[in-house]
Amino acid sequence: MRATPVFEAGNHRWWVLYDQDERRVIDSNVYIVESNGEAAVLDPGGFEIFPQVLAAVADVVPPTSVVKAFASHQDPDIASSLPLWNACNDKLQWYVPSLWEGFIRHYGALDAVMTGIPDEGGTMMVGGRKLEIIPAHYLHASANLHVYDPEAKVLFCGDVGAALLPAGHGIWVGSRRGSDSARAFEEHIQHAKYFHQRWMPSNSAKKDWINRVRQLQIDYLCPQHGAIYAGENVERFLNWFDGLTVGSAISR
Ligand SMILES: [Fe+2]
Numbered sequence: 001m002r003a004t005p006v007f008e009a010g011n012h013r014w015w016v017l018y019d020q021d022e023r024r025v026i027d028s029n030v031y032i033v034e035s036n037g038e039a040a041v042l043d044p045g046g047f048e049i050f051p052q053v054l055a056a057v058a059d060v061v062p063p064t065s066v067v068k069a070f071a072s073h074q075d076p077d078i079a080s081s082l083p084l085w086n087a088c089n090d091k092l093q094w095y096v097p098s099l100w101e102g103f104i105r106h107y108g109a110l111d112a113v114m115t116g117i118p119d120e121g122g123t124m125m126v127g128g129r130k131l132e133i134i135p136a137h138y139l140h141a142s143a144n145l146h147v148y149d150p151e152a153k154v155l156f157c158g159d160v161g162a163a164l165l166p167a168g169h170g171i172w173v174g175s176r177r178g179s180d181s182a183r184a185f186e187e188h189i190q191h192a193k194y195f196h197q198r199w200m201p202s203n204s205a206k207k208d209w210i211n212r213v214r215q216l217q218i219d220y221l222c223p224q225h226g227a228i229y230a231g232e233n234v235e236r237f238l239n240w241f242d243g244l245t246v247g248s249a250i251s252r
């Protein structure tokens, strides 16, 4: 895995750790947010990729600075590395959807320090900065949460925006700023279409989320698979998702 900065302003940084080349498992992006020397890892990934993730983390922050971890939902590609993280630091503070807490502990961390976030969301402090944990229920998990950083204007959006891209892909949809890349967006989104149609179950949940995030200022929309939407590609994605019918396994 490799690490690339998403946002940097003084002692406030976001990185994405991503895997372009290996195809043993579904690619997943792991995000690190660091503030004033304290770091949190968002959707830290599966058991299978833990060594690569930890090595990439060590490229950008001292692993001992990672004191918090966030899991958007219960999937194995999100949180099955939990016992390995806890073996490194048994004081690591986990933030997980309250509904999934008892299930996530099945990954093997009965003693993990865990804060269950209620359905309405909450906050997570990292190095004195307040991150907002916002609801994204049924997108795709029944309890599902995203993280918004109002200073960095980063929305970590879990499986929303996910694309299953060919090996060797870049980490940005089009150019980083996204202002010149309507065509690149159209090419990219073909890799996201089936994922959203099939994995996302609810059109009303989709509408609810779009209405919520349209209230936010977002420069970087950061999914857990695929590439990051920046600049105008954020609005392009919201418009595309708005027009997409999801829940495709149910025949109509
Ligand atoms: Fe998932």
Ligand SMILES: [Fe+2]
Residues within 6 Å of the ligand: 075, 077, 078, 158, 159, 224, 225
């Ligand atoms: Fe995922």
